[in-house]
Amino acid sequence: MDLQIEVLKIIKDYKYEILQDKDWWHGLPEHDINVFQLDGEGDFIISIYKMDADGSCDYSHWENLPSLTFAQILIL
Numbered sequence: 001m002d003l004q005i006e007v008l009k010i011i012k013d014y015k016y017e018i019l020q021d022k023d024w025w026h027g028l029p030e031h032d033i034n035v036f037q038l039d040g041e042g043d044f045i046i047s048i049y050k051m052d053a054d055g056s057c058d059y060s061h062w063e064n065l066p067s068l069t070f071a072q073i074l075i076l
Contacts, residue, residue, distance in 0.1 A: 003031070003048065004065055006028075007033055007046060007048070007065060008076065010026055011035060011046075011068070011076060012076035014026065015073050015074065015076055018035050018044070018073060019070060019074065022036060022037045022044075023036040023037070029051070030050065030051050031048050031049060031050055031051060032048075032051065032057055032059075033046070033047070033048055033049075034046075034047045034049070035047075043067035044067060044068045044069070044073060045064060046064060046065040046066070046067065046068065047062045047063070047065075048062060048063045048064070048065060049061070049062045050063075
């Protein structure tokens with residue numbers, strides 16, 4: 001499954017928690033996902049961190065998916 005589609009499904013399932021927390025993390029077997037607003041304002045940034053084979057993660061390297069607005073998350 002495409003990672004972006006999987007992440008959007010997760011965001012849909014947890015959208016109210018994400019919108020309330022404004023800095024939300026979710027772990028998958030091969031990735032950590034962080035959905036957050038900078039300074040609690042603006043669009044939500046979606047950062048993906050790849051897990052190493054040993055289950056650790058180097059949080060200094062990530063990939064961003066396209067950002068989402070509050071309204072876009074709400075209608076998922």
